[in-house]
Amino acid sequence: MKIGVPTEIKTAENRVSMTPHGAAELTKRGHRVYVQKGAGRNSGFEDEQYRSAGCLLADTARDVFQEADMIVKVKEPQPPEIEMVRRDQIVFTYFHFAADRQLTLDFQKTGATAVAYETVELPDGSLPLLIPMSEVAGRMATQEGARFLEKFNGGRGVLLGGVPGVPPGVVTILGGGVVGINAAKIAAGMGAEVYILDSNLNRLRTLENVMPKNVMTVFSNEYNLRGLLPRTDLLIGAVLVVGAKAPRLVTRDMLSLMRPGSVLVDVSVDQGGCIETSKPTTHDHPTFVVDGVIHYGVANMPGAVPYTSTIALTNATLPYVIRIADVAMDVLIRTSLEIRTGLNMYKGEITHSAVAQAFDLKYTPADKLI
Secondary structure (H helix, E strand, O other): OEEEEOOOOOOOOOOOOOOHHHHHHHHHOOOEEEEEOOOOHHHOOOHHHHHHOOOEEEOOHHHHHHHOOEEEOOOOOOHHHHOOOOOOOEEEEOOOHHHOHHHHHHHHHHOOEEEEHHHOOOOOOOOOOOHHHHHHHHHHHHHHHHHHOOHHHOOOOOOOOOEOOEOOOEEEEEOOOHHHHHHHHHHHHHOOEEEEEEOOHHHHHHHHHHOOOOEEEEEOOHHHHHHHHHHOOEEEEOOOOOOOOOOOOEOHHHHOOOOOOOEEEEHHHHHOOOEOOOOOEOOOOOEEEEOOEEEEOEOOHHHHOHHHHHHHHHHHHHHHHHHHHHOOHHHHHHHOHHHHHHEEEEOOEEOOHHHHHHHOOOOOOHHHOO
16 A cells, blocks of 8 residues: 655644654555655654665655555645545545534535544444543643743643642642543643542542542542632643543633633633633643633644654554555455444545534444445
8 A cells, every 4th residue: 555644734743653763564565655754853763764674755635645555644634735636546644623613614615534543443332543642641731731831821820739838829620531530630740739520430539549649539520610610720621532522620600710810721622611611722822811711722733742742653553554554445344343443434424424424414323334
């Protein structure tokens, strides 16, 4: 198979979808890898490294799209990229279709096949291709939140860890999944007073057993959340419903419970956000203010640490890239649960029920199309 690795063009996205090491694994198996010149530079990987790995370097993204049977990306295709997608192509990337109706409709028109990293699911329900970037985003959420709590960045001037004689800041985390756990680890390490809310009691029991003593578990409901918001310095949204739009847990009226200069980081923003007032922002302009509360809504947080993120992403995605390259898609649909759950569109038909439900579009199970 011919695999294409274009340069990411989303605003301030510095990651690349594959390291030279990952590309070398594909070329050793007889596949041809086309990498756009300069695609890995912002992640710390030079063209010569890809050339040494057996890749063919392409001058433009259009050259990559014209040659490749499968396009491997990091972020959802941007409008200029969608125009280059062919009906016979597979695009393997983070799509987050349920948060973007226009993207869904535009990609559907291409008639191509979309396999979404974020919905690839193992039999135990875990999401192997979402986990590494969720780990990065969770750790960054606390790091960025602490930065914007500083007075010179518009915040209340709170040091999350406090100092002797001054109590620490309060961090409230919505969701006890991978993002929430990693956010809590960093916040706890800083010395903050941390609360994790989740509606799964078994998860809360597990977190209670493994988290440090400055991390408290709270059952997630509106009453408990309203009780915490007036004390919260940093609110982190870490809610995920696989393939679907995130539920709104914090409404506009609840925002008024927070003190001016408090900060919220909505990591769920790429799935529509779990806070009513949040919206996607960029690394260039990461924040905005509503009712005195600083909102951080960068939808590609790991793009700020591209070297770490690219290696972590390739570690997770490469086995699936190899599998798709080695085996026909109709065979994978029949035999691989992970690929079947990751398949969001097959030849232009929506094959993920949550995506179809998000916009009241037609859903067709993938096995009905082969």
